[in-house]
Amino acid sequence: MEWGIGESSERYSAVMSNEGEAMSLATFMKDGEKLESSSLLVSSDDFPGRLVVEIDGTPMFAHVARVGDDWWVHLDGRIHVIRGHEPGGSQDQATNGGLSAPMPGTILEVLVKQGQRVREGQTLLVMEAMKMEHKILAPSGGEVSTVHYNEGDRVDMGSVLIEMTD
Numbered sequence: 807m808e809w810g811i812g813e814s815s816e817r818y819s820a821v822m823s824n825e826g827e828a829m830s831l832a833t834f835m836k837d838g839e840k841l842e843s844s845s846l847l848v849s850s851d852d853f854p855g856r857l858v859v860e861i862d863g864t865p866m867f868a869h870v871a872r873v874g875d876d877w878w879v880h881l882d883g884r885i886h887v888i889r890g891h892e893p894g895g896s897q898d899q900a901t902n903g904g905l906s907a908p909m910p911g912t913i914l915e916v917l918v919k920q921g922q923r924v925r926e927g928q929t930l931l932v933m934e935a936m937k938m939e940h941k942i943l944a945p946s947g948g949e950v951s952t953v954h955y956n957e958g959d960r961v962d963m964g965s966v967l968i969e970m971t972d
Contacts, residue, residue, distance in 0.1 A: 810889045822848075855909070855963070869936055871909035871963045878908045880936055905942055905968045907961045911935030916957055918968070922950045930968050933961065948972050 808817040821833040828849035834841050847860040851867065859868045859881065869880040877888045915932040918924060924944045931942045931953075952969040955961055 811886060869909070873906050873908050873964060876908075880909075880938075885938075905930065905945070905966070905970070907933065907935075907963055907965045907967055908940065909935045909963050911940070911961060913955045913957055913959045913961060913967075914939065916953060916955070918950045918953065920950055920953055924948060924950060924970070931955075933967075942967060944970065946970075946972075 808819050810817060817837055819835045820831060822829040823832040824830075825847060828847050830848075831843060831846035834843040844862045845860075848868075849858045849860075851858050855869055855871055857868045857870055859866055866882060871878045879886045879888060911933045912935075913931060913933050916930075917932070918928075918930050924930065925947045926944055928944045929941045930944055930950070933940050933942065948970040949972075950968060951971045954965070954967055954969075961967065
């Protein structure tokens with residue numbers, strides 16, 4: 807499988823090998839060409855959605871959540887969205903009319919209501935996850951058909967937060 811980072815057209819692939827209970831990076835390629843890479847070791851953690859990532863001998867935690875073909879990785883104070891490009895993979899979450907929670911969290915603010923027209927990029931709601939605020943934005947202009955949660959509600963990863971129609 808190939809991966810893209812954010813909206814970049816570059817494609818990456820990685821070959822991992824088993825190292826006991828961990829996985830290590832054996833080969834890393836960009837657009838079909840092998841790249842030199844740091845020593846990388848990934849292992850599971852006792853907490854769901856969290857991995858231990860060791861880069862060049864330095865261990866750190868990564869919080870990981872999957873939404874459709876996208877993996878949201880919170881590592882070293884940054885959030886990276888990694889998109890899988892696999893034949894037959896699911897389409898972007900916006901195309902099926904629902905906006906899903908990228909990770910478990912709490913709804914802080916709901917900024918729209920049912921029947922409201924919104925523009926592309928407008929903030930629909932704000933949620934807190936992993937001690938950070940995340941804005942859920944409208945992927946396109948349209949009408950809010952359903953708001954599933956209220957301020958203060960806890961949501962699970964993948965929960966449909968808001969549904970929209972054109």
